Amino acid sequence: MEFSIKSGSPEKQRTGCVVVGVFEGRKLTAPAQDIDRAARGFLTEVLRRGDLEGKAGTTLLLQSVAGVPSDRVLLVGLGKEREQGESAYRKSIDTAVKALRATGTTEATFYLTGQALRKRDTAFKVEQAVLGIMEGMYRFDRMKSKPPETKRALKKVVLHVARRSDIATGEAAAARASAIAEGVTLARDLGNLPANICTPAHLASEAIELAKAFGLVCDILEEKELAKLGMGAFLAVARGSRQPPKLIVLEHRGARKKDDPPVVLVGKGVTFDTGGISLKPAPEMDEMKFDMCGAASVLGTMKAVALMKLPLNVVGIVPATENMPDGNAVKPGDVVTTMSGKTVEILNTDAEGRLILCDALTYAERYKPAAVVDIATLTGAMVIALGHVATGLFANSDPLARELLHAGDAAWDRAWHMPLWDDYQEGLKSNFADIPNIGTRAGGSITAACFLDRFAKAYPWAHLDIAGTAWKSGIDKGATGRPVALLANFLARRSA
Ligand code: BES
Numbered sequence: 189m190e191f192s193i194k195s196g197s198p199e200k201q202r203t204g205c206v207v208v209g210v211f212e213g214r215k216l217t218a219p220a221q222d223i224d225r226a227a228r229g230f231l232t233e234v235l236r237r238g239d240l241e242g243k244a245g246t247t248l249l250l251q252s253v254a255g256v257p258s259d260r261v262l263l264v265g266l267g268k269e270r271e272q273g274e275s276a277y278r279k280s281i282d283t284a285v286k287a288l289r290a291t292g293t294t295e296a297t298f299y300l301t302g303q304a305l306r307k308r309d310t311a312f313k314v315e316q317a318v319l320g321i322m323e324g325m326y327r328f329d330r331m332k333s334k335p336p337e338t339k340r341a342l343k344k345v346v347l348h349v350a351r352r353s354d355i356a357t358g359e360a361a362a363a364r365a366s367a368i369a370e371g372v373t374l375a376r377d378l379g380n381l382p383a384n385i386c387t388p389a390h391l392a393s394e395a396i397e398l399a400k401a402f403g404l405v406c407d408i409l410e411e412k413e414l415a416k417l418g419m420g421a422f423l424a425v426a427r428g429s430r431q432p433p434k435l436i437v438l439e440h441r442g443a444r445k446k447d448d449p450p451v452v453l454v455g456k457g458v459t460f461d462t463g464g465i466s467l468k469p470a471p472e473m474d475e476m477k478f479d480m481c482g483a484a485s486v487l488g489t490m491k492a493v494a495l496m497k498l499p500l501n502v503v504g505i506v507p508a509t510e511n512m513p514d515g516n517a518v519k520p521g522d523v524v525t526t527m528s529g530k531t532v533e534i535l536n537t538d539a540e541g542r543l544i545l546c547d548a549l550t551y552a553e554r555y556k557p558a559a560v561v562d563i564a565t566l567t568g569a570m571v572i573a574l575g576h577v578a579t580g581l582f583a584n585s586d587p588l589a590r591e592l593l594h595a596g597d598a599a600w601d602r603a604w605h606m607p608l609w610d611d612y613q614e615g616l617k618s619n620f621a622d623i624p625n626i627g628t629r630a631g632g633s634i635t636a637a638c639f640l641d642r643f644a645k646a647y648p649w650a651h652l653d654i655a656g657t658a659w660k661s662g663i664d665k666g667a668t669g670r671p672v673a674l675l676a677n678f679l680a681r682r683s684a
């Protein structure tokens with residue numbers, strides 16, 4: 189997709205489709221009024237017929253409007269003028285893209301980006317438009333035997349800004365957002381791939397490809413090396429699988445000072461989570477192919493970081509394995525020794541994410557990191573707590589938590605700060621080992637974070653539980669690519 193920024197008037201655009209907004213109550217926005225004037229009141233007339241009220245989520249496509257040089261005019265309902273905020277804005281973009289997909293146009297000029305939005309600047313509006321358009325145009329057809337018949341796809345998008353002086357800002361924002369969108373797309377592709385293809389070895393080869401394409405440094409640690417490092421918890425999860433585990437390490441060395449302490453991202457890469465011997469029930473178990481979305485977000489973010497050429501050192505670490513039941517699988521009650529030396533009693537083999545992450549968090553210490561952020565589809569309880577809107581954020585450092593919350597707000601990929609108080613640590617007591625791998629069911633996401641916290645004492649650390657936000661269920665089942673936008677924004681701010 190090619191994005192460009194312009195500030196010209198809508199009635200003069202010679203393009204496949206101009207996209208303008210209409211508020212509820214059939215109120216034309218300023219660019220819609222300009223078109224209406226050029227078309228001698230045609231828009232007003234059409235709206236009077238009652239075909240578009242301006243409600244959010246609705247559109248009306250007009251063809252060959254007399255007096256307007258563009259082939260089409262797409263009117264997009266924005267909802268109530270007084271209720272315009274970030275969500276309404278994103279919804280208007282998403283609605284427009286959906287309508288454009290149904291047409292044969294290959295180009296469009298969006299006037300929605302030029303509109304005033306409370307507390308948000310041109311950069312935000314352009315970034316969200318680029319991310320929304322890329323998200324809306326995304327399709328995952330790789331597994332279909334024949335590509336589905338589709339209309340010609342959108343190729344060129346012009347985003348309108350209010351003033352000529354906004355063009356440079358708009359262009360920079362579009363470039364940044366395109367890089368982030370590429371990262372999001374990679375994360376979605378990896379998430380959507382079935383687990384018989386997206387194995388630990390597949391994730392490793394994707395990392396190697398990324399390294400080759402973008403000059404990153406990649407290292408894949410095999411089972412033998414993991415054993416030598418003493419990663420007893422990670423290897424316990426991998427025991428039941430025929431697929432060998434991999435520890436993927438990917439480095440972007442972008443800092444001006446070579447040995448600047450890096451930011452380390454650690455992503456849960458369980459390519460399929462059956463629960464192991466603590467087997468999960470059958471319904472929706474297919475969705476456990478998404479249990480590597482943390483890993484996918486790390487690879488996606490590394491791609492975005494490389495495309496943005498951020499002057500920052502970033503390390504991505506992905507412990508990748510399946511979690512399977514087997515004659516050789518780890519059993520409830522088994523005690524394993526982690527790389528840190530701490531012993532863990534595995535009371536439930538379905539609490540495997542924390543077992544692979546704890547060893548990866550210990551491994552991260554060797555980088556003397558400025559900060560470590562892990563990203564994981566860790567607990568079903570997270571979905572109960574925050575639904576599918578916010579990612580759960582836990583941290584042992586308030587400044588780091590604030591940075592991530594802020595990045596999430598700026599990228600409109602929001603997180604919510606959850607408590608990690610000592611009071612919650614009390615649930616983690618084992619009769620037989622240093623700690624059990626499960627705590628109380630109450631506050632399950634918090635006790636899971638408490639477990640990880642025990643292994644993250646050497647650096648400022650944050651944990652993003654993306655169980656509710658990494659993918660959608662139901663008819664638009666599929667990976668979302670979250671939280672690549674949050675992470676890319678966080679790293680971009682760190683490097684500024
Ligand atoms: N991958 C799951 C978490 C999950 C479940 C995410 C459903 C999204 C939807 C994780 O490995 C898991 O199984 N967690 C258990 C932990 C429990 C055994 C303490 C859970 O949440 O039930």
Ligand code: MN
Nearest residue numbers: 461538539540
């Ligand atoms: Mn599990």
Ligand code: ZN
Nearest residue numbers: 458461479541
């Ligand atoms: Zn899992």
